[in-house]
Amino acid sequence: MLVWERPEPPDRPTPAPLSRDRIVGAAIRLADEDGLEAVSLRKVAAVLGVGPMRLYGYLATKEELLDLMVDAVHAEIRPSGDGWREVLRSLADATRRAAHRHEWFADLIGGRPHLGPHTLAGGEAVAAGLDGVGLDLAVPAIAAVNAYVVGAVRREITERRAERTTGMDKEQWQAAYGPYLMRTFATGRYPALAAVVRDGPHPDPDEAFRTGLDFLLDGIEARTPR
Incomplete structure (x- = not known):
């Protein structure tokens, strides 16, 4: 039986009451502050002021804890909008914002499907928003x-x-490595790349994300029935 289906242990009158929500909240705080490497059952138990063995009444493995953490973040992702394009844009923007709030989230998405209730609710909202375009288009x-x-x-x-890690922001990195690139481009071996670097647009992350997403959505729209 998966963790989503298992009932929690009955409440016990202890100085430190537990629940899956409290365990997951403590794990997320650790991960937000110091990354996934800071998350272990022992460290989570210490934050909650209990012994590690008490956590095993609520989850069986660290992998289950990670699944619960991912699903908790999916509660922050609520796609909405009128029409499939707005729904997909909402999905993209909300997922990006969640990953910026919880950097570790980016390490755990994109692999095997996540099946928690918040994740499924988000998936339902997206699927419902694309109901009119047909499954052959909606799924891909x-x-x-x-x-x-x-x-x-x-x-x-x-x-x-x-x-x-390096202590260098984008401008500092460019100042450090720019002279090397200019010397390399001056050899004439990379004319196309030199033109891109010298003359191409250099949008900020927000603009780059929106532009790339628009390219993708335009491609999807080109395949929608007229």
Whole structure:
């Protein structure tokens, strides 16, 4: 029986009452502050002021805890809108905002399907919003948007982590490596790439995300029945 289906243990009169919601909340706070590597059953139990063995009445493994954490974040993702395009844009924007609030979330999405109640509720909202376009279009459209969001968000989070690790923001990185690129481009071996770097647009992350999403949605729209 999956963790979503198992009832919680009955309440016990203890100095530190427990519930899955309290356990998940403590784990999310640890992950938000110090990343997924900071999350263990022992550390979560310490935050809650209980022994680690008490947590096993509520979940069996750390993997179940991670599933519960992901589903809790999916409660923050509520796609909405009039028409399939607005629904898919809402899905993309809400997922990105959630990953920016919880960077560790980007490490756990995009793999096997998540089946918690909040995740399923979000999936229901998206599927209902695309009901009129037909399953042959809706299914690959949802998959394409999810794949785009996962890739874009992971890149953004990786860049944010790199800034913290190296202590260099984007401008500092460009100042450090720009002279090398200019010397390399001056050799004439990479003319097309040099033109892109020198003359191409360099949007900020928000604009880049919106533009890429518009390209994708335009492609989906081109396949919708007229």
